[in-house]
Amino acid sequence: MPVVYIDVVLVVNLVMDFLILWATARLGQLPASPWRLLAGAGIGALYSLALLFPAGASLLLLGIKVLFSLLMVLATFYPLTWRRLIQVLVYFYLVAFAMGGAMLGGIYLTGSGGSLQVMGGALVVGPGLHYTWLLAAMAAAGVLVRWGTGWLKKNIWQQMLHLPVVISFGGRPLAVKALVDTGNSLRDPLSQRPVIIVEYSALQGILPPEIVKAYNGQGELDLENLAASLAASPWAARLRLIPFHSLGQDRGMLLGLRPDEVVVVTSERMIKIKEVLIGLYRERLSPEGSYRALLHPDLLEWSMSY
Structure with missing residues (x-):
């Protein structure tokens, strides 16, 4: 029977659970104060x-473990919608399993497992333990935070990367096929609104004649003159000039337009978003024509949060 130091057990589990919740917050991009x-x-x-429970009460301990996991997430991240709660729990268990695996790996490599046991799902620490396993768990949390968000966006979200969106200007809606571009971090430098990059030709039918004439013309676009020509029109309040560093150019400018709203159509619902800009791109985005817009990844996260 191992010697159990309750105070050490509480402190060690407090540190581990803090790291798990911290990494969960970073992965899910959730606000959480220290x-x-x-x-x-x-x-x-x-x-x-829970280590005080009899060893045979495994089902009871499993139920208690799930309940405490739920209470931890709610205490840290409340309020959450049901959909968002499920997502956060997935992040939580992903981090917990990764850190648990790193911890066991640290114990195996150092041969220091004789003073550490798991009883009832809790860590029990005995005398003379080297805390290499704790460093391994901390490293795992750091790796998840540093590279996990990008990996999740690139791999787990692959099934949802193609979405139809409906863009409205002046009460005239138009639907386009959009690709969720995890590399699209473009934002309006003034308002910090995310930018949806859309092929000009996809929106041509609902744009004012001045924009159509400029984009259909030959040679380079003179966006400053174009903005000046629209200064007296209702479109003037919608205009932005957005600098960018991609799309085949080291540096460039996009004409940005503030829509009435954008509706992101998911498999479950339609999400209306107003705090967004449309960046008009003159060329084709997809050689095959499979999509005509690049959706900012933050918009997908917002749609998942409802």
């Missing part, structure tokens, strides 16, 4: 008292 992270970790540390 105090709320600590509150959630405190609830998780209390679960370490």
Whole structure:
């Protein structure tokens, strides 16, 4: 029977749970103050008292473990919609499993597992333990935070990357096929609104004659003169000039337009978004024509948060 130091058990589990919740917040891009992270970790540390339960009560302990996980997430990230709660729990268990695997790897490599056991799902620390395993768990959390968000966007979201969007100007809606571009970080430098890059030809039918004439003409676009020609029209309040560093150019400018709204159509619902800009791109975005717009990845996250 191992010697159990309750105070050490609580502290170690508090540190581990704090790291798990911190990495979950970063992966899910969720706001969480240090105090709320600590509150959630405190609830998780209390679960370490599960080691007092009889070893045979496995089903009871499993239920308690799930309940405490839910309480930790709610204490840290409340309020959450049901959809967002499920997403956060997935992030939470992903981080927990990754850190647990790194911890076991650290124990195996150092041969220091004799003083550390898992009882009832909680870490039990004995005397003479080298904390290499804790460093391994911290490293795993750091790796997930540093590279995990990009990996999730690139791989887990691949099934949802093609979405139809409906763009409205002056009460005239137009639907286009959009690709969620994880490399599109373009924002309006003034308002910080995300930018949806759209082929000019896809919106040509609902744009004013001045823009149509300029984009159909030969040679380079003179966006400043174009903006001046629209100064007296209702479109003047919609105009932005957006600098960018991609789309085949080292530096360039896009004509940005503020729509009435953009509707992102997912498999489950239609999400209306107003805080967004449309950047007109003169060339084709897809050689095959499979999409005609590049959707900012933040808009997908917003649509998933509803």
